[in-house]
Every structure is written in structure tokens, then in C-alpha cells.
Amino acid sequence: MSSLKRAQDEGLHTIQIEGLRKTYGSASPGDLHYIIKDVNLVVRSGEFFILLGPSGCGKSTLLNMIAGFVAKSGGKLTVGDAEVQRPGRDRAVVFQQADSSLFPWLTVRGNVEFGLRMGGMRKAERREVSDRYLGLVGLAGHGGKFPKELSGGMKQRVQLARVLAGDPAILLMDEPFGALDAMTRRTMQKELVRIWRETNKTVIFVTHDIQEALLLGQRIGIMSRGPSSNIAHIYDNPLPYPRDVAAPGFGELYNAIQGHFEEEEGEVDRL
Structure with missing residues (x-):
């Protein structure tokens, strides 16, 4: 550059x-x-x-x-x-309480991909992006879990991954x-x-x-x-x-x- x-x-x-x-x-x-x-x-x-x-x-x-x-x-x-x-x-905001910002009816992957899906991104592309950011925040392999199954620290990782996915x-x-x-x-x-x-x-x-x-x-x-x-x-x-x-x-x-x-x-x- x-x-x-x-x-x-x-x-x-x-x-x-x-x-x-x-x-x-x-x-x-x-x-x-x-x-x-x-x-x-x-x-x-x-x-x-x-x-x-x-x-x-x-x-x-x-x-x-x-x-x-x-x-x-x-x-x-x-x-x-x-x-x-x-x-x-x-600009994206990461709040103190992840519970209030995550959708409990969606999986970890569903939460990370939510904004991408609303933006019309295709499923294969969403999967690629969510894989990248779940890996980046240390949650690779946890995409199928729901928020209620996660610790507080893991929920914050999900919130951060979702924010980062929007770039x-x-x-x-x-x-x-x-x-x-x-x-x-x-x-x-x-x-x-x-x-x-x-x-x-x-x-x-x-x-x-x-x-x-x-x-x-x-x-x-x-x-x-x-x-x-x-x-x-x-x-x-x-x-x-x-x-x-x-x-x-x-x-x-x-x-x-x-x-x-x-x-x-x-x-x-x-x-």
C-alpha cells in the first residue's frame, strides 16, 4: 500500500x-x-x-x-x-452485558451470522465469515451451541465475533x-x-x-x-x-x- x-x-x-x-x-x-x-x-x-x-x-x-x-x-x-x-x-458497539444483545433462540453461529443474513449475504459466504471470526475469538467448534449453554466469557466472545463479522x-x-x-x-x-x-x-x-x-x-x-x-x-x-x-x-x-x-x-x- x-x-x-x-x-x-x-x-x-x-x-x-x-x-x-x-x-x-x-x-x-x-x-x-x-x-x-x-x-x-x-x-x-x-x-x-x-x-x-x-x-x-x-x-x-x-x-x-x-x-x-x-x-x-x-x-x-x-x-x-x-x-x-x-x-x-x-462503528459497532460491544456492551457489558452480552445476555441483552444475543438472541437466545439462535445458535452461536446464527447470532454471528444474523447481520450478514439481514444484509442478504449468501449462506456459503456467511458460513465462511462466521467460521473465520469464531476461530478468531476462540470459539471454533462451538457454533451449534445456544447462548444458555455458554459461560459469561464465551457469550462476550460471541458478541465480539458478531460485531467483527460486520467488519x-x-x-x-x-x-x-x-x-x-x-x-x-x-x-x-x-x-x-x-x-x-x-x-x-x-x-x-x-x-x-x-x-x-x-x-x-x-x-x-x-x-x-x-x-x-x-x-x-x-x-x-x-x-x-x-x-x-x-x-x-x-x-x-x-x-x-x-x-x-x-x-x-x-x-x-x-x-
Whole structure:
């Protein structure tokens, strides 16, 4: 691929956010209540970006605005040159609870192929695509099972395979491992990094767990406490993959980010 073509492709899926705002309620002009206010961010194509912050700070709201599920109240939000106004095939969301997104009456393969079937893809092609992504997420041989027969981690793998089968450029992940036990969660973190590196998708991953953020992300955007939350600071994470909590530099980064939240907490207490 030429450098010009690569630059064009990267620009096509770059997410640019300028002065983004979201208000709520029926507040009168001059007395607006903001969920998020003046968010500025650029996420590069192919990047693994983390949105990190405490519960209630607007992380999921921002993610849903990027997905096109929630309309902005002001500011600019674009993917490439296109303003985000509605959901699009270039963006797909992986939710925390796989149970609510999988169809219990369909098999694993049926769930993965659902969007492809609705799009008119022929059966043989659907089978080829589902085989590929079931293998990619470690579920080869499980296509005939139903969701009720799967563990929580396996259900999340099915959800991820279904999303990947639609070939979106951007994965928006809203605390997808939050409901899993610690061992399964670590396994899924490793699997996600492997899949991201193999597919070169852009990933925006929401979490409130500093350790998870450091294990996964190339950059970590710290969201301030709500209301009127914004991205207060962005940390670069240069640690090489695969990552381990015992690796040199991990503890230093962890302490820096933890210190950020402790300082913010102290400022709140002084008000």
C-alpha cells in the first residue's frame, strides 16, 4: 500500500471531537445542566484508546455519542470528513452485558451470522465469515451451541465475533468485561489485544479500572468527575505488548494515574 493511500485510509476513520457538549433536563437558557462539556479529542485510525474515569462521569454518554445513539447538544464530532448524526456500519458497539444483545433462540453461529443474513449475504459466504471470526475469538467448534449453554466469557466472545463479522472500522466497547470474574476478564483482555493487533481496528474502550486501562490502551484519556465532565488529561502508554502488571514501568504509570484521581478527589473535598 502506498504512503498516500495509507494516509487516506487512516484519515477516513479518524475521530475528531471539538468542544463537544451534551445537556440534559429542561433547564432554561443560561441555566444549562451539562453531562459533558467542551470535550476535545482526536483518536487516530487503528489506535487503541481508553476512556477512564469514575462511575457517572459521562464515559458511556461520550461513547454513545460517537456511536450515534445520542445526539450532541453542541460542538463537533466527525469520523473522517462526515459529521456523526446517526449510527453507521463503520462503528459497532460491544456492551457489558452480552445476555441483552444475543438472541437466545439462535445458535452461536446464527447470532454471528444474523447481520450478514439481514444484509442478504449468501449462506456459503456467511458460513465462511462466521467460521473465520469464531476461530478468531476462540470459539471454533462451538457454533451449534445456544447462548444458555455458554459461560459469561464465551457469550462476550460471541458478541465480539458478531460485531467483527460486520467488519466495522471502529469498535466502541462499554466496559465489556466488567461483569466477568477476574480470571476470565484477564483472558479476555489478552484476547482483545490479540484481535486488535490482527485486525487493526480502531478501539475506544470505556473502563473505570486503571489496571485494565494500562493493560490495553496506547493512550488513556482521563475524564473528570461529572457533571460537566471533560477529558482532563491524556496519558501515553509506551509499554510493549503483551503487557503484564509486573513489567518495569507499569507501577509508575499506575501511580501517576492514581495520583491524578486522588488530587481531583482532594480538590472536590476542599470545595
